[in-house]
Amino acid sequence: MIVWSFGTVTRIVREEESVQELEVHIMDDEMARALNYPQLTGRIREGERVVLNTTAVDLRLGSGGKHFVSARIGVDGKPLVDMDTAKRYGHIMKLRYTPFQHAVQTVEEEESAYHEIFCDIEGKTLDRTPVIIGEVHSMLPAFVLSIRHLQRRTGGRAPRICYIMSEGGALPMALSEHVRSLRSLGFLSGTITYGHSFGGQTECVNLYTALLAARFVWKADMIVVMPGPGMTGTGTPLGFSGMEQVSILETAHKLGGLPILIPRVSLADLRKRHVGISHHTITVLQFARETPLVLNLEHHPELIAQLKEQSEQHTLIFHEPLDMEEWREVEERFPISIATMGRTAQVDLIFFAHAYYAARLAWIKYEKQEKMQEMDLFT
Template sequence: MLSRKIGEVVEIKKQNGQLDDIRVEINGEIFRAYNYPKMTGEVKVGDKVLLNTTAVELSLGTGGYHYVISNLDNMEADLEGQGHIMKLRYTPMQVRVDSVEDHESKYHDVFEEFETLNGMPVVVGTLHSMLTPFAATYKRLNPNKKLVYIMTDGAALPIYFSMNAATLKDKGLIDSTITFGNAFGGDYECINIYTALITAKEIVKADAVFISMGPGIAGTGTKYGFTGIEQGPILDAISKLGGRPIAIPRISFADMRDRHNGISHHSITIFGEIVNVEVEIPITIYSEEKDSVIKNQIKENNLDKKHKIEYIENNRTKDDIDSYGLKVKSMGRNYEQDSEFFDSASSAAIYITENK
């Protein structure tokens, strides 16, 4: 289940205090590796490190790098940390966090006094790559509004691995981050989606919230076997707490797999079978031919009978992304190669701006 090797750090490409992009030598070959200094301590050139090499040996695209398990030359690293709630529980890598719900937290009473999200708009995506186009359009339209990103534990667990989240925070396009479940590293740590939503509303005072997993998604080509199915229960939770559930459909005409053509089977399964409440689904208006495919999918699966479908004119996505000097990529494709996918996320930002 776990492949390990010992390597030597031969180069440090980038360090930001949260994620080290390094190069390691193993048996005369050079490999890319990542080190999380808050978990495994600092590394320097010449250090011997114990590496998890599983993903590379399996030739995986998602998570396909070596990861430092331990710095064998820095075994006494005194890592910072506080709190009593554990994440990655009952594993050798379990970490403690200062969860906002903890009985010693200054925010503890907030959760006992909470009543409602009071219609706060909460947009839920399925892929991490939806975050950047959504944030770019939302902040360009609402520069003075507070946007919070909640990262689930459906993919990457440390938020440190997300270059998108780090870049968007640096540019002021995300105001705060929240991680829940076994995801960790956000500005605020929560135990579940309900307390994460309450944190966004009552503690961070968000005007809008975007929720998605971190980088990476697990899929099996089966109807229910994908981590993005979490979109359904999350939308239900938003409604349960009195929020406004808005779903980004996964749309593409560049994906060669039939099941992801037009509205992905992921979205059709979630909207048709998994989510239990009515949600708002913004649909970008594309060319007549592409619109016909999408509308037929909506009709054939009775999505318009269960949810509020709204069609959005959107010709600004690329300009919004470029205006902040951002780059987008999903499944190896950039905006020019898969514009409909990124437009779908951007259109959700237009929708909540125009329909307050």
């Protein structure tokens, strides 16, 4: 079911390259906010008539109270997108066979400057590059800010971090305020979208090529693979979007990376199934039992008790609890609040702490690699 409404754009609230936030006048004198993705519908001006998808707001789902522009209404029957401009895009379709299918140039296709990288994959591995995998989008800024905090504290070159957005949450990367802020601060060296997610600096056909692009196109020292904002869960053992972590972990390992799973942990969630180590993480670990990975866990008796049968393929590293004062230092320079399900670190520090523990391991490995490269210069 889709709920449609018509509206007139009265004001451009926010204007960015990949997203516009609009104030729209809907019938019965109702004013509402809407998001427009220029990659799909072109750039909108004040006074234009638009068709809105209002489904999420009508169902009171998590869209932030905003509608989405689905179409612009032309007055003369001409296309509202410049076809000469459209021809400059590639030939790979995203959101295929839907009204919103659109062409992008993926890094693998012939017109791409990096096409040759993907023609011969013999010997191309991630070479133990840390691949950090998580279920919740807020883990992204928590991890990246933790890395920058460790870098400031110990000195040295800041690592190149590439973010790959999966298909488990929002499909347009433009929706993420965290990505915009991290990029504006220079904390992300590159962004990639694959499958039907779209809007990354690099577009890829699948996760395998996305990981290779992170390593060989963006020269990443660390790769983060997580969904965009929003996720799906049904309260059933397997009915949640985070199950994608199983295949992501396996793919990262098969390509020679070092899979590091950030567990979803909470001591403040009101839902019993998410208290301690979330049943989502427990299930992912069970289904990834044959995949070598690293799990960083706070040395907490309740958490340890939940890991009844640890796979021999899983390396478990315990960490002493993170101090709240240190976490304040981690996030003090970030312009927007970081929260999970509306809870900040003041309420649920342990959730964010596990992103910090993963960052600590990735940083240690990065430092060792940097020192080895320095030694090679003198041999």
